[in-house]
Amino acid sequence: MTIFVLMCFDKKNALAERMAVREAHLAYIGEHLEHVKLAGPLLDEAGEMAGSLILYEAETLAEVEAFNAADPYKTAGVFERVEISAMKITRGALA
Numbered sequence: 001m002t003i004f005v006l007m008c009f010d011k012k013n014a015l016a017e018r019m020a021v022r023e024a025h026l027a028y029i030g031e032h033l034e035h036v037k038l039a040g041p042l043l044d045e046a047g048e049m050a051g052s053l054i055l056y057e058a059e060t061l062a063e064v065e066a067f068n069a070a071d072p073y074k075t076a077g078v079f080e081r082v083e084i085s086a087m088k089i090t091r092g093a094l095a
Contacts, residue, residue: 001057002086003037004064008052008073011080015048024072029054032067051079061086 010018029039035057042051052073058064064084073079 001059003089004056004058004061005083005085005087006052006054006056006064006068007042007083007085008054008068008071008079009042009081009083010050010073010078014078014080015050017076018049018073018078021072021076021078028070028072032056035067055087 029036037057038055040053041049042053044050056064056067068074068082
């Protein structure tokens with residue numbers, strides 16, 4: 001299994017849209033806790049939610065892309081872009 005980092009950046013002025021689907025997003029994350037190793041919002045300079053960071057454990061990039069494609073934030077158009085990268089953890093609780 002590989003850990004993938006999803007860096008999800010909200011489009012400009014998307015906070016209201018984010019809040020409208022937040023509960024659905026949190027439920028979606030909750031349904032995938034066997035793979036989600038860490039998740040939380042990225043904050044802007046004002047301390048407002050402006051994106052998401054997710055560490056997701058999977059066999060393939062395609063599995064991660066499918067997870068991302070079905071995220072309520074993604075389907076609602078909250079994210080401007082999502083960057084996905086494999087990573088190797090060398091320190092921390094998951095190492």
